[in-house]
Amino acid sequence: MTRRSGSLPANVAGALSAILVAVLATTPAPAQEPKRGGTLTYMIPADAPPSLDGHKENTFATLHATAPFYSTLIAVNPDNPSSTTDFVCDLCTEMPKPTDDGKTYTFKIRKDVKFHDGTPLTAADVAKNWEYIIHPPKGVSSARESYMVMVDKVENPDPETVIFKLKFATTAFLPALADPFAYIYPKGQLEKDPTWFEKNVMGSGPFKFESYDIGQSIKGVRNTDYYHKGQPYLDGFNAIFAAKQSVRVDAIRSDRAATEFRGMPPSARDELVKELGNKVTVQTSDWNCVNLLTPNQKKKPFDDVRVRRALALAIDQWKGAPALSKIATVHTVGGLVFPGSPLAATKEELEKMAGHWPDIEKSRAEAKKLLKEAGAENLKFELMNRNVDQPYKFVATWAIDEWSKIGVHATQKVLPTGPFYDALRHGTFEVAVEFNCQNIVNPVLDVAKVLPRSVYPENYGGYEDQKLIDLYNAMLHETDPAQQRVKMRAFETYALDTQVDTIMTPWWNRIIVHRSYMKGWKISPSHYLNLNLANIWLDK
Amino acid sequence: MQRYILNRLLLSIPTLIGAAALVFLLMRLIPGDICVVRLGGGGGVVDPKAVAVCHAQLGLDRSLFLQFVDFVVGFAHGDFGISMWSGKPVIYEIGSRISVSLEIAILSTVVAVAIAIPLGTLSVLRQNSWLDHIVRTVAIAGIATPSFWLGIVSILLVLQISQAITGSPWMPPIDYVSLWSDPLRNLSIVILPALTIGYRYSAVTMRMTRSAMLEVLREDYIRTARAKGLLEQLVVNRHALKNAMLPVVTLIGIEFAFLIGGLVVTEQVFNLNGIGRLFVQAVQNQDYTLTQALVMLTVAVFILTNLVVDVLYAWLDPRIRFG
Numbered sequence: 001m002t003r004r005s006g007s008l009p010a011n012v013a014g015a016l017s018a019i020l021v022a023v024l025a026t027t028p029a030p031a032q033e034p035k036r037g038g039t040l041t042y043m044i045p046a047d048a049p050p051s052l053d054g055h056k057e058n059t060f061a062t063l064h065a066t067a068p069f070y071s072t073l074i075a076v077n078p079d080n081p082s083s084t085t086d087f088v089c090d091l092c093t094e095m096p097k098p099t100d101d102g103k104t105y106t107f108k109i110r111k112d113v114k115f116h117d118g119t120p121l122t123a124a125d126v127a128k129n130w131e132y133i134i135h136p137p138k139g140v141s142s143a144r145e146s147y148m149v150m151v152d153k154v155e156n157p158d159p160e161t162v163i164f165k166l167k168f169a170t171t172a173f174l175p176a177l178a179d180p181f182a183y184i185y186p187k188g189q190l191e192k193d194p195t196w197f198e199k200n201v202m203g204s205g206p207f208k209f210e211s212y213d214i215g216q217s218i219k220g221v222r223n224t225d226y227y228h229k230g231q232p233y234l235d236g237f238n239a240i241f242a243a244k245q246s247v248r249v250d251a252i253r254s255d256r257a258a259t260e261f262r263g264m265p266p267s268a269r270d271e272l273v274k275e276l277g278n279k280v281t282v283q284t285s286d287w288n289c290v291n292l293l294t295p296n297q298k299k300k301p302f303d304d305v306r307v308r309r310a311l312a313l314a315i316d317q318w319k320g321a322p323a324l325s326k327i328a329t330v331h332t333v334g335g336l337v338f339p340g341s342p343l344a345a346t347k348e349e350l351e352k353m354a355g356h357w358p359d360i361e362k363s364r365a366e367a368k369k370l371l372k373e374a375g376a377e378n379l380k381f382e383l384m385n386r387n388v389d390q391p392y393k394f395v396a397t398w399a400i401d402e403w404s405k406i407g408v409h410a411t412q413k414v415l416p417t418g419p420f421y422d423a424l425r426h427g428t429f430e431v432a433v434e435f436n437c438q439n440i441v442n443p444v445l446d447v448a449k450v451l452p453r454s455v456y457p458e459n460y461g462g463y464e465d466q467k468l469i470d471l472y473n474a475m476l477h478e479t480d481p482a483q484q485r486v487k488m489r490a491f492e493t494y495a496l497d498t499q500v501d502t503i504m505t506p507w508w509n510r511i512i513v514h515r516s517y518m519k520g521w522k523i524s525p526s527h528y529l530n531l532n533l534a535n536i537w538l539d540k
Numbered sequence: 541m542q543r544y545i546l547n548r549l550l551l552s553i554p555t556l557i558g559a560a561a562l563v564f565l566l567m568r569l570i571p572g573d574i575c576v577v578r579l580g581g582g583g584g585v586v587d588p589k590a591v592a593v594c595h596a597q598l599g600l601d602r603s604l605f606l607q608f609v610d611f612v613v614g615f616a617h618g619d620f621g622i623s624m625w626s627g628k629p630v631i632y633e634i635g636s637r638i639s640v641s642l643e644i645a646i647l648s649t650v651v652a653v654a655i656a657i658p659l660g661t662l663s664v665l666r667q668n669s670w671l672d673h674i675v676r677t678v679a680i681a682g683i684a685t686p687s688f689w690l691g692i693v694s695i696l697l698v699l700q701i702s703q704a705i706t707g708s709p710w711m712p713p714i715d716y717v718s719l720w721s722d723p724l725r726n727l728s729i730v731i732l733p734a735l736t737i738g739y740r741y742s743a744v745t746m747r748m749t750r751s752a753m754l755e756v757l758r759e760d761y762i763r764t765a766r767a768k769g770l771l772e773q774l775v776v777n778r779h780a781l782k783n784a785m786l787p788v789v790t791l792i793g794i795e796f797a798f799l800i801g802g803l804v805v806t807e808q809v810f811n812l813n814g815i816g817r818l819f820v821q822a823v824q825n826q827d828y829t830l831t832q833a834l835v836m837l838t839v840a841v842f843i844l845t846n847l848v849v850d851v852l853y854a855w856l857d858p859r860i861r862f863g
Contacts, residue, residue, distance in 0.1 A: 041715075047817070047821045048625075048626060048821070050578050050625050050626055050627075050825075051626065051627060056590075057578070057579075058578075058579050058580065059578070136589075139593060139596070139597075140593070141590045141593040141594060141597075142587070142590065143579055143587060143590055145587055145589065145590070146587050195627075199627065199628065213636070213716075213813070214626070214628070214632075214633070214636055215636070215637065215813045215817070215818070215821075216715065216716055216813045217715045238715065240714060240715050240811075241813075242714065242811045243808065244808045244809065244811065246692060246695075246809070247714065247808075247809070247810075250695055250696075250699060250711055251711075251714050253699060253709050253711075254699060254702075254708075254709045254710055254711040255708070255709075256711060256713060256714050257714070275703075275709065416572075416824060417572070417577050417824065418570065418571065418572020418573065418574070418576075418577050418824070418825075418826045419570065419571040419572050420572075421572060421573065421576045421577060421580060422571035422572045422573065422576075423571065425573075425576070457587070457588050458580070
């Protein structure tokens with residue numbers, strides 16, 4: 001080996017190079033510095049929302065159009081939105097620890113917040129808004145009143161402090177407080193005319209209202225007085241309403257829009273990736289929405305638990321989910337609790353419940369046996385469904401096919417939304433494809449869907465069951481996480497396995513395709529979350 | 541003529557009321573509740589208290605009779621009420637969208653007439669020639685092809701061709717601007733829908749033009765005109781075409797009236813915020829007041845268009861007089 005003067009020996013140089021490569025490979029690339037400027041154009045997959053009032057409405061169309069204009073007290077962490085337990089302050093200064101055995105939460109409100117008209121936002125505004133949400137005055141509609149049943153009162157002892165006093169300690173409170181629809185409006189306008197916000201915008205969020213062409217688009221411009229300094233990065237946004245999927249896909253393809261924030265089916269994702277390659281980025285997440293197959297227990301033979309159990313045992317969730325995920329917006333097998341939550345059942349726990357057995361042949365044999373015992377061997381019925389393709393019709397068609405394997409003949413009846421709800425509320429159905437879609441992952445409240453109608457008005461199973469209510473209440477009041485998990489399992493097992501009040505299908509899968517120059521946004525398990533656009537920037 | 545027009549306008553009033561009453565009844569027979577749809581469409585809890593407040597706000601807690609009286613009294617005062625979905629005046633909802641539908645309708649009509657009448661005439665003059673066969677094939681294709689499908693395909697073609705040529709797919713803007721605020725951008729948005737709708741429209745008109753011209757060209761007075769030594773161009777344009785236009789004008793009128801409010805799927809395909817799309821939303825949302833008003837608008841458009849067509853008859857054929 002020769003060695004030139006001034007150079008390293010070859011073996012040493014080689015070793016150093018190898019070390020350098022290893023170091024570079026393991027060192028994370030420095031985060032890009034967000035660029036300021038630009039207008040984000042995105043699509044809202046809906047027609048005009050009924051109103052712009054977040055307190056009154058439940059539709060994502062309202063939220064996608066107005067979230068950038070408003071602040072909330074707390075929110076899911078925009079840097080970690082996939083977590084179901086990570087909440088951060090928006091208007092508050094720090095997340096409080098509960099006192100008084102978990103029944104009192106004291107929030108300190110930031111002093112540097114102004115509404116878009118320049119008036120300061122104080123704790124009085126926060127307290128008044130939450131009073132209206134939790135205990136709406138006569139004639140005022142609050143779509144979230146029932147989510148806040150644990151709250152006794154809201155106090156505002158000084159301009160910087162809001163105190164929530166609960167009737168009982170519960171882990172359901174903080175997620176409920178982080179509801180993305182819980183906008184903070186100016187107190188004065190709220191008291192003067194609560195309906196003003198249906199047609200008008202006055203918030204304190206990262207963007208100021210610019211214009212709204214009804215049914216066409218809504219625009220906002222940067223709020224230069226935004227209290228999270230440095231944000232927003234965008235100069236503005238333009239949200240265009242487009243109910244038709246082909247319009248949204250073509251818009252993203254031709255760069256007329258950067259994204260849409262609800263979710264796309266696998267076929268649309270595949271088309272965009274094929275056409276645009278690395279010009280688009282795909283983010284996916286389990287979605288806090290699920291379809292439920294609910295038998296109407298007021299109609300024979302669905303009042304017989306053996307029949308309901310047979311219908312559950314017929315369905316092969318474990319094979320069905322991966323197959324369906326190729327064509328429908330579903331993905332993960334789960335129980336009543338959102339799969340990403342610490343309270344969710346593990347695979348081993350699920351496999352003990354009807355409809356989740358690992359051996360499908362054994363499961364179907366048991367199903368046939370139960371049908372025979374119940375005298376319902378050649379069961380025929382109508383499965384009522386909503387007139388929505390993804391994933392309702394896919395899930396229903398799959399379920400009907402699964403039931404055919406135990407000799408059950410089901411046909412699908414599809415109804416528009418209005419008549420569908422009417423049939424549900426009047427109980428004029430045999431088995432229905434229901435859905436449970438919540439704004440924010442709050443398992444303790446979300447699973448209330450299976451409670452009897454006397455407790456939960458949106459239950460259509462036609463049954464009463466005090467034991468189920470007792471199990472739920474025990475779980476709701478439990479504050480120790482380990483114990484709460486045990487009680488959740490007991491509740492879930494009773495609802496899904498013992499009584500089979502409803503039959504699970506795979507949880508939805510949220511697929512967001514966005515232009516790769518759109519940075520800073522992370523997907524969450526809900527199409528209602530992380531939509532104020534404050535942390536989005538355009539790398540172009 | 542003026543008395544005739546006034547009589548026709550006065551006769552339209554009971555037609556409008558009848559249509560509205562029918563829609564009033566039919567909408568309320570459809571199962572469903574706008575408040576439940578509005579509050580429950582997202583899948584969350586539908587609070588019965590919130591539903592009750594909604595019913596009270598929309599007047600749905602009153603009897604059907606009172607609701608109907610309210611509607612008729614409002615109509616008599618020119619007040620079509622508030623949209624049950626958005627809470628905005630119905631006039632505002634329709635007014636903010638009618639310009640889009642009108643623009644598309646006018647442009648499509650211009651495209652259709654510009655294509656149909658010359659080609660239909662040419663086809664007749666070159667009857668059974670290759671030109672005639674091509675024109676007839678194009679016309680049949682236009683009638684057979686749904687305009688919304690043509691719309692989807694045309695957008696895809698524009699995307700594919702632009703990608704092939706420039707490397708980046710391109711499509712016209714999707715957020716509508718009015719003709720007065722930005723004419724070029726506006727035209728770039730409406731040209732594709734106008735062409736796809738106009739093509740189908742022209743196909744029907746082309747066939748009617750051809751058929752009417754064939755009939756007229758066989759008349760004795762046309763033979764006389766030719767025997768007098770008139771140029772063929774004069775025979776066709778001055779003598780034949782005007783007489784053949786009566787049924788064609790009727791057809792153009794009917795088609796134009798249909799374009800206001802009838803282009804439900806096409807407006808969705810091109811993301812045009814027009815009356816057709818509003819109609820679908822109103823019915824799906826069970827927005828009674830808006831649906832009633834839209835039906836009345838459609839009936840009024842048909843009545844007015846037919847009146848204009850009838851008046852045009854008198855200009856086209858001086859023998860026609862209205863008492």
